[in-house]
């Protein structure tokens with residue numbers, strides 16, 4: 001294991017390790033104006049949502065490691081205490097990258113990157129028309145974590161108004177992840193698509209109270225076939241199948257009966273194949289059949 005103490009390696013190197021391992025990060029496309037009304041647009045992936053009442057977003061234009069200067073976005077925020085945060089989807093990603101160019105103060109990146117300014121209702125900074133979700137925000141607080149290059153400037157925002165394009169909604173009015181097609185930032189020049197094959201679902205365990213991995217019998221827990229994810233699925237079951245359910249499964253399940261016919265005389269192979277079959281059930285999300293296979 002490579003173990004690192006910040007300060008004992010260069011900030012650049014630490015920055016690279018952090019950004020490649022704390023990923024993927026959502027992208028805040030921040031539109032601001034200075035006190036004269038000059039518009040600025042820049043992306044920031046030190047960004048997330050932190051609460052919904054009050055609705056809190058935080059992003060950080062950091063001090064440049066290169067020369068310890070600060071970013072125009074931070075200067076504008078300190079002047080006006082307002083920002084419009086726009087999400088970035090796949091259709092915008094190349095233009096968004098272009099908008100991160102270090103243009104001189106006063107250059108409007110909406111124009112340089114080819115985006116359309118849409119007036120906000122409650123703040124002066126415009127929205128990005130091409131972005132499917134836009135947040136007009138009041139800046140509540142700016143926290144500087146240091147004065148050296150690489151120090152963060154946490155801009156704590158409260159949403160005043162949120163705009164959602166109907167094109168990204170499903171029939172129930174929820175945002176459809178496959179329609180909104182968000183992208184995220186990783187380390188170096190890498191980005192990730194947050195849609196299509198990249199998506200998978202895990203039911204929230206808040207809906208039930210799983211028995212936990214610690215309650216799984218040792219012969220299953222120490223399986224050489226089942227993975228940590230498999231154990232997580234098994235431990236998420238609320239109650240184990242009853243004796244009756246298991247007996248019924250043994251009598252009716254084709255794959256289970258087949259297993260007994262083929263490996264019944266060799267206990268070691270049977271155990272191994274039982275775990276393989278349970279794993280197949282887990283792959284299709286049938287946790288109950290997996291348990292019945294393991295306990296049968």
Ligand SMILES: Cc1cc2nc3c(=O)[nH]c(=O)nc-3n(C[C@H](O)[C@H](O)[C@H](O)COP(=O)(O)O)c2cc1C
Nearest residue numbers: 042043044045046060061062071072073100101102
């Ligand atoms: C996807 C992406 C994410 C970025 N995230 C950050 C970030 O979180 N913090 C930061 O200081 N710079 C970040 N940058 C670099 C800034 O966008 C860049 O320095 C920009 O020119 C700052 O513009 P400004 O001086 O007009 O505010 C990011 C760049 C890209 C392309």
